[in-house]
Structures are given as structure tokens and as C-alpha cells.
Amino acid sequence: MLQKDAQRLSLLLLLTPFLLWILLLVVLPQLGIVGISLREKVGPRQFTFGLANYLAFVQEPIYWNTLLRTAVMSILVTFLALLVGFPVAYYIAKIAPYRSQTALFLLCLVPLWVSDLVRAFGWIVLLRETGLISGALQAIGIIKGPIELLYNDATVVVGLVYTVVLFMIVPLVSTLNGMDNSLLEAGHNLGGSRITVFRRIVVPYAMPGIVAGCIIVFMMTAGSYLTPILLGGKNSMWFTEQIYDQFITRYNWESGATFGVLLLAFTSFVVWLGLRLTGQKLATTVAKD
Amino acid sequence: MYDLQCENLTKRFGAFTAVDGVSLEIPGGSFFSILGPSGCGKTTLMRMIAGFEDPSSGDIKIKGRSVLGSPPNKRNVKMVFQHLALFPMMNVGENIAYGLRCRGASKADITRKVGAVLERIGLPDVAQKQIHQLSGGQKQRIAIARCMVLEPDVLLLDEPLGALDLKLRERMKIELKLLQHQFDTTFLYITHDQSEALVMSDHVAVMNAGKFEQIGTPQELYHNPRTAFVAGFVGDSNRWHGKVNRISNGEAEIVTSGGDTIVANCGASALSPGDSAEIFVRPDCIAFGGVRRETQNTLTGTVDSLLFNGANSRALVRIDSRELIEVAINGVDRSSPIKPGDPAHLNWAFADTQCFPAKER
Numbered sequence: 001m002l003q004k005d006a007q008r009l010s011l012l013l014l015l016t017p018f019l020l021w022i023l024l025l026v027v028l029p030q031l032g033i034v035g036i037s038l039r040e041k042v043g044p045r046q047f048t049f050g051l052a053n054y055l056a057f058v059q060e061p062i063y064w065n066t067l068l069r070t071a072v073m074s075i076l077v078t079f080l081a082l083l084v085g086f087p088v089a090y091y092i093a094k095i096a097p098y099r100s101q102t103a104l105f106l107l108c109l110v111p112l113w114v115s116d117l118v119r120a121f122g123w124i125v126l127l128r129e130t131g132l133i134s135g136a137l138q139a140i141g142i143i144k145g146p147i148e149l150l151y152n153d154a155t156v157v158v159g160l161v162y163t164v165v166l167f168m169i170v171p172l173v174s175t176l177n178g179m180d181n182s183l184l185e186a187g188h189n190l191g192g193s194r195i196t197v198f199r200r201i202v203v204p205y206a207m208p209g210i211v212a213g214c215i216i217v218f219m220m221t222a223g224s225y226l227t228p229i230l231l232g233g234k235n236s237m238w239f240t241e242q243i244y245d246q247f248i249t250r251y252n253w254e255s256g257a258t259f260g261v262l263l264l265a266f267t268s269f270v271v272w273l274g275l276r277l278t279g280q281k282l283a284t285t286v287a288k289d
Numbered sequence: 290m291y292d293l294q295c296e297n298l299t300k301r302f303g304a305f306t307a308v309d310g311v312s313l314e315i316p317g318g319s320f321f322s323i324l325g326p327s328g329c330g331k332t333t334l335m336r337m338i339a340g341f342e343d344p345s346s347g348d349i350k351i352k353g354r355s356v357l358g359s360p361p362n363k364r365n366v367k368m369v370f371q372h373l374a375l376f377p378m379m380n381v382g383e384n385i386a387y388g389l390r391c392r393g394a395s396k397a398d399i400t401r402k403v404g405a406v407l408e409r410i411g412l413p414d415v416a417q418k419q420i421h422q423l424s425g426g427q428k429q430r431i432a433i434a435r436c437m438v439l440e441p442d443v444l445l446l447d448e449p450l451g452a453l454d455l456k457l458r459e460r461m462k463i464e465l466k467l468l469q470h471q472f473d474t475t476f477l478y479i480t481h482d483q484s485e486a487l488v489m490s491d492h493v494a495v496m497n498a499g500k501f502e503q504i505g506t507p508q509e510l511y512h513n514p515r516t517a518f519v520a521g522f523v524g525d526s527n528r529w530h531g532k533v534n535r536i537s538n539g540e541a542e543i544v545t546s547g548g549d550t551i552v553a554n555c556g557a558s559a560l561s562p563g564d565s566a567e568i569f570v571r572p573d574c575i576a577f578g579g580v581r582r583e584t585q586n587t588l589t590g591t592v593d594s595l596l597f598n599g600a601n602s603r604a605l606v607r608i609d610s611r612e613l614i615e616v617a618i619n620g621v622d623r624s625s626p627i628k629p630g631d632p633a634h635l636n637w638a639f640a641d642t643q644c645f646p647a648k649e650r
Contacts, residue, residue, distance in 0.1 A: 185341055186374035188361040190388035190439065200387070204378035 030264075036257035053258035063242065067262065070239040071270055073153070074221040077160045081168045081217050082210065084161060089172035089209075090202075094181070108169055116163065120230040123159050124150060127231075156232040163227055164220050168213040175209030176202075211280045215271050222267045239263055290353065292317045292475040293338065293366075293443045298347035300333050307333040309499035310347070315443070315477065315492075320469050322478040322486040325496035326522070331479045334496075335445050338477070339368045351442050362391070367436035368445040372452060373428055375420045381407075381431055382416035388439045406438040409471065425453050429461055430468075437472050446478045450485060462488050483523050487511065495519045511571075513556075517645035520569040527575075527614050529568040530647060533560050541644055543568060547610030551586050553644035565647040572603055573617035574641035577633060585636045588614070592631045606633045 037054070039047040057063045092104045111119060126132050127149035137143045149155060183205070187197035203210075228238035243263065246256030275282060293315040300308040307330040315321045323331045336342045338349055340361035348355050356364050367388075376384050382403055389399045407413050410430040415423065423431065429449060436444055446465075450458045466489045469476045480486050486493045487507040494504040495518070503515045514520035521528065531545040541555040543566050553568050560566055590608035595618070604616045604627055616635060618627055627633075 180372065180374060182370045182372060182374040183376060185339075185361070186368070186370055186376070187387075188341075189339055189366075189368045190435065191362050191391035192387070193362060193391070196391055201376060201378075207378075 033257045033260050036253055037261050039254060041254060053254050054262075056255065057258060057262060063259070066237050066242055067239050067266060069237055070222055070263075071266060073157065073160075074218050074267075075270070077157055077164065077221045078214050078218045080157065080161045081165045082214060085165050085168035085172055085213065086206075086210075088165075089169045089176055092169075093173045093176035094179070094184075105173065108166055111162075112166060116226050117230075119163065120159065120227050123155070123162075123231055127155060150231060151233040151235050153232070153235075156228050156236050156238075159227045159231040160221050160224065163224070164217045167216045167220060171209040171212040171216070172206060173209075175206050179205050207278075207280060211275070211278070211282075214274065218271065218274075219267055222263065222270075290317060291315060291350075292352060293477065294348075294350040294353075295334075295338070296348045296350070298334065298337060298349065299345045300330070300337060300342060301345045306499050308337070308344075311496075311499070311501055313494060313501070313504065315475055317475055318473050319491040320466065320476045320478065320489055322480060322490040322493045323496050324480055324483055324486040324493050324523070327481055329496045330499040331481075331496050332447060335368070335447055335477070335479050338443070339366055339445055340364050365439075365442045366445060367439055367441040367443075368447065369432045369436060369449045371447045371449065373432040373449065375428060375432055375435070377420055379420075380416070381418050381420065381423070384420070384431060385416075385435045385438050388435065392439070402438050406434045409437075410434045410468065426457050426461060426464075429453070430464075433465075433468060437468075437474065441474065443475045443477055444472075446476060448480050448482075450480075450482075458485075465489055487523070493523075495522060497522070514569070514643060517567050517569070517647075520567075520643050520645065525572055525615065526569040527572060529612070531566055531568060533562050533564045533566050535562060536560060540639055541566065543644060545610070545612075547608070547612050549588060549608070549610050551642060552639045553642035554640050555644050560644065560646055566644045567647045569643045569645075570637060570641060571617075572615040575614070575616045575635050575637045577616065577618075577627065578636055584639050586639065586642060587634065587636045590614070590633050590635070592627055592629050592633050594629050595627065604633075606635060608635070 038049060038051070040050040040052040042048055088108070092101055092108075096104055114122075124131070128134070129146045129148045129150075131149070133149060134143075134147045138146065179202070183201055184197055187201045188194075192200065223240060225238070225240040225244065228236040229241060232238065239259065240263070243256050243259045246252045246259060291314045293313075295311055295313045298308055298311045299306065309330070311330075311334060313321075323334065325331045333342060337344050340356070340359065344357070349357060351364065351366060356366075376387065379387065385403045385406060386399045389402060394402070403416060404413070407416060410433065412427060412430060412434075415427065415431070420428065420431075432449065433444070433446075450461050450465075453461060462485055465476075465478075469489075478486070478489065487510075490507060492504060493507055493510055495502045495510060497518050503510060503519045505513075510519060510523045514523060520526060529543075529545040529547070529549075529551065531543040531551065533541050534544050534550070535542040536555065539554060539556055541553050541560055543551050543553055545551060545568070551568055553566075555566075588608045590606045593605040593607045593613060596603040596605065596615075600619075602618050604618045606614045606616055608614055614635065616633075
């Protein structure tokens with residue numbers, strides 16, 4: 001009996017920091033945000049309960065267009081990150097000699113040692129009108145005048161893929177590492193071509209990693225702020241920018257909170273839809289049997 | 290017509306020669322085993338036949354046609370992997386259908402063949418099950434069915450029983466043999482377990498350090514080993530070191546390091562007086578008894594202990610020169626008079642005593 005109590009106490013003590021963290025830093029602020037989003041300003045320091053903020057969002061096309069645009073771009077970034085990340089992960093996990101695997105993996109992590117901000121400025125140094133690429137192209141005579149490579153969608157997408165691709169590679173490497181090479185050999189031995197083996201064995205096996213990577217990357221992209229702002233400028237029309245605007249520039253906390261709630265709800269919905277469409281379950285991406 | 294032929298097959302990895310000039314011919318419909326300790330190159334040999342490794346030199350022919358140029362998926366040689374390599378993301382039916390689908394078989398054909406092969410291995414109702422729901426023995430049979438449904442010319446088996454527990458392994462040995470008869474396909478079985486090889490095979494090749502030491506029926510290997518390695522690796526043996534004293538009529542008189550004189554059948558082995566030699570005697574060739582005949586070796590000693598193992602029971606006898614000898618006894622006979630401490634008179638025929646030149650040390 002006593003031992004059982006002790007066990008329960010130690011479990012509680014171990015869980016406390018985690019629960020406090022979740023409760024104080026995630027749940028409470030979210031509830032606060034939801035609360036703020038549900039009040040209407042009727043006068044100075046006078047509020048009533050209502051859905052006016054949500055109505056305003058629906059009635060203003062620029063808002064929900066921005067949200068949709070953010071979602072579509074994020075999906076595109078996620079897709080590209082998967083396209084770029086999969087071969088890299090496959091190489092690290094399956095083709096590279098065992099001894100260089102760790103080194104390659106660490107090499108992928110190197111960009112993380114530099115902050116987001118610095119990396120974004122790195123892109124700016126390369127891509128701006130007076131930047132390295134523009135200068136180099138002029139020097140070898142491919143273009144006449146200077147060229148501005150910043151502030152367009154392509155640059156934003158490239159910058160985002162670069163920032164998030166690592167978070168695609170890590171879960172993919174760990175799932176692919178668990179795959180026995182004899183599965184691939186069996187696939188070939190039983191008559192499968194390279195494409196068949198890839199499609200029917202490698203991809204299904206890596207599916208939990210693919211799903212996990214896609215969810216992380218999508219959420220990170222949709223919620224990113226620095227990269228779209230710095231590389232896309234005013235043209236980026238990223239939804240987080242709208243939220244920032246409402247909170248900081250316009251000091252309209254109610255509207256900003258509404259946008260925050262909508263971003264969370266909408267991205268969660270996209271993830272749910274993605275899981276449904278690919279027939280995956282969230283549980284299988286976390287737990288492997 | 291041979292189902293599988295290897296001619297002078299060699300595989301080098303850098304300076305290391307894994308398979309060294311191996312030749313074999315397997316007639317259709319037989320059960321052929323390659324028996325050898327781990328690291329002897331048997332897996333490399335199998336991987337070359339399956340097409341996962343390219344030989345450094347030599348040729349592999351399946352049904353008389355060289356397959357050196359064809360990739361693994363174009364060879365009609367299927368393989369049961371050591372850990373079976375069943376696809377975890379497919380159910381049993383899909384696993385078996387995989388190869389048929391790769392061939393582009395029609396849906397009706399696939400359903401019919403998958404049903405038929407499951408029937409044949411005695412698991413007609415498992416098509417919808419997931420792999421992890423199967424027992425070890427069932428997985429084994431599914432792995433074989435997955436290959437056999439493609440009607441291969443040769444089925445390769447890479448120590449597939451290694452992962453099973455002892456009881457199941459014993460049962461699967463018999464089952465594999467029966468399956469091979471039933472499918473009437475050539476099985477090439479790789480193992481380091483001599484009892485698996487002896488029980489199941491029509492022919493066994495004993496492999497050591499990349500080379501074949503001897504190819505023969507299990508009986509030949511057991512009774513007439515041609516090298517010291519085969520004598521030591523196949524079956525149990527008592528082993529002595531000694532010096533050849535005299536040779537006549539294919540029989541060598543050898544004085545062991547313990548000082549006993551043993552006459553051995555030296556057959557084809559190139560021994561001459563003065564050479565050091567290794568002597569092998571099977572425990573089941575040695576009998577207790579006092580009568581000495583002209584053609585028998587005799588040793589005396591005391592029974593040290595009894596090792597009961599049913600019909601495979603042994604007595605450990607400490608002979609007068611202080612060495613321990615294993616002697617087979619009838620453990621099932623409860624009136625067995627042998628007790629530890631008894632004096633023992635051992636004898637066995639010259640013909641059952643093998644001797645080989647000892648390796649230079």
C-alpha cells in the first residue's frame with residue numbers, strides 16, 4: 001500500500017514540471033486568447049461577449065485570402081521539403097556507409113546552430129539587388145543590370161524549405177533506419193523492380209516518418225514569421241504577419257486573438273484532412289509496433 | 290539436367306576471399322545443403338546465386354543458362370531470408386501476392402494461386418491476418434509460400450530456422466523436408482547446424498574458409514569424412530592427436546599424446562610414418578565390452594559420469610591415460626548397468642577410426 005502511494009507520488013512529481021509547462025504556457029494562454037477573441041469592444045474598456053471578430057474575418061476577403069494563401073504555400077513547402085528531404089534521409093539511413101552516417105546527420109544539423117534570423121539575412125545577402133548572385137551574374141555577363149531576387153513567392157518558398165527541411169529529414173532517417181535491408185532484397189528477389197520496391201515497400205514503411213515530418217513541417221511553416229517577412233517583404237502576405245499587425249500595429253487584441261485561434265483551428269483542420277486523405281492515423285506516427 | 294550449377298565461383302572483398310573457387314551441381318528436385326561455420330562464405334555464395342553480389346570470377350547457371358548478367362528480380366531463384374523479411378505493411382495474402390503482382394498476373398489468377406498455396410502449406414484461413422498475428426512457425430511457412438507461389442527453379446533458404454526455439458526448430462526440419470517433397474522444387478539450404486543439414490538434405494556440401502571440403506550424402510559425410518574438418522564438424526567425435534608409427538594396408542598405427550596405441554583407417558589420407566595425425570572416433574561406434582578381437586582398438590578406464598539425454602545419452606569415460614572419452618550408451622534401457630566409478634573396457638573397430646594429417650601448428 002505504502003509502496004503504491006510512493007509510486008504515485010513519484011509519478012506525480014515527475015509529471016509536475018511537464019503539466020505546469022503545458023498548463024501555464026500552452027493551455028492557459030490559448031484559453032485566454034480564445035476568451036479575448038470572443039469579446040466585442042463597445043466603448044473604451046467596455047466589452048461584451050460576441051462573435052463579431054469572427055464575422056469581421058469572414059466578411060473581409062483579404063483576411064481569409066491571406067489565411068488560405070498561407071495554407072496553400074505551407075502545403076507546397078511541405079511537399080517540396082518531403083521531395084528534397086526523402087532522398088537525403090534515404091541516403092543517410094540506407095546507402096551511406098555505417099561509419100559516416102552520424103557525421104552526415106550532424107552535417108544536416110549544422111544550420112540549426114545559427115539562428116533563424118541570421119540564416120534569413122544570409123539569404124538576403126545572397127539574393128538582394130546588390131547581392132552576391134546578382135553581382136556574379138552581372139560579372140559573367142548573363143544579365144545587364146542588377147536583378148532583385150528578393151520579395152517574391154519563389155524566394156519565400158525556397159527560404160522556408162531551407163529552414164524546415166531538417167525537420168523532415170530527422171523523422172525520416174529514424175524510420176528508415178529501422179527498416180531491415182533484407183526487406184528491400186526480398187522485394188527485389190520476388191521480382192520487384194526498383195520502382196516497385198520503392199513504391200510498395202519503402203514508402204509504406206516510411207509512412208509514419210513521412211506523416212510525422214509533414215505535420216511538423218506544415219505547422220512550422222504556417223506559423224513561421226521571420227522568413228516570410230524578411231524574404232517576402234510586404235508581398236509575402238503571410239497570416240502570422242496579419243496577427244502581428246493586429247496585436248502590435250493596430251493594438252486590436254480582439255482581432256489578433258481571433259486570427260490566432262483561426263490559424264490554429266485551420267492548420268489543425270488541414271492536418272486532420274491530410275491524415276484522412278492518406279488514410280493515416282496520428283497514433284501510428286508516434287507509436288510503432 | 291541440373292537446376293543450379295556453379296563453376297569455379299570466387300568472390301573477393303578487397304584482399305579477403307570470401308568464396309574461393311566453389312563448384313557445385315544440384316540436380317532437379319533435390320534438397321541440397323551447404324553446411325559450414327559462420328564466416329565460411331556460405332551466405333556470400335547464396336547472395337551471389339540470388340544476384341545480390343556479383344562474383345569476382347566463375348559462372349552461375351540456372352537450368353543450364355548463365356544468369357550472371359541478370360539482376361536479382363529477373364532470376365527465377367527465390368530466397369527465404371534469415372529473418373524471413375515478410376513485409377510488415379502488408380497482410381499475409383498481400384505478402385504472397387506481391388511477387389505475382391510484380392509479374393503482372395491477373396486479379397483472378399492471383400486470388401486462385403494465393404488460395405492454392407495457402408492450402409498447400411496447411412494455413413488456408415490466414416490470408417487476411419497481419420504478419421505480427423502469426424506464430425513463428427506460421428511465419429516460416431508463409432515466407433516459403435511467398436516464394437513457392439512463383440514456382441522458382443531453385444529456392445534458397447538462408448538459415449531460416451535460426452530464429453526459432455528448439456522444439457519448433459525440430460518440427461520445422463521435418464516440415465521443410467515434407468514441403469520440399471510436396472513442391473518438388475530444388476531447395477538450397479544454408480546452415481551452420483549440422484543436424485539440420487543431415488536430417489533434411491539429399492546432399493550436403495561442407496564449406497570451410499570459402500572452399501568446399503566435401504560434397505556427399507549425409508551418410509557419406511558421417512561415415513567417410515574426407516578431411517579432418519568434415520570429421521570434426523559433422524556429428525560428434527572423440528579426437529586425439531598422435532604420431533604415426535607404422536602404416537600397412539591402409540591402416541595406420543598411431544601413438545597418441547597420452548601414450549595409447551590406436552589403429553586407424555587412413556584410407557586416402559596422405560600419411561607416412563613419423564607424421565603427426567588427428568584421430569576421430571564417433572561416440573556411437575564405441576562399445577563397452579571385454580572381448581578383444583583382431584580388428585579392434587581397446588582402451589580401459591573408469592566411467593567418470595553419465596550424460597543422460599534419452600536415446601542420445603553418453604557416458605564420459607576417463608581412460609587410463611587421463612583423457613576423457615564420450616561413449617554412446619543406451620539411455621532408454623533402464624536396466625543399464627553402467628554407473629559412475631565402474632571400470633570400463635572400450636572397444637571399437639579399426640574401420641570406424643578415421644585419421645587425417647594434423648594441421649601444422
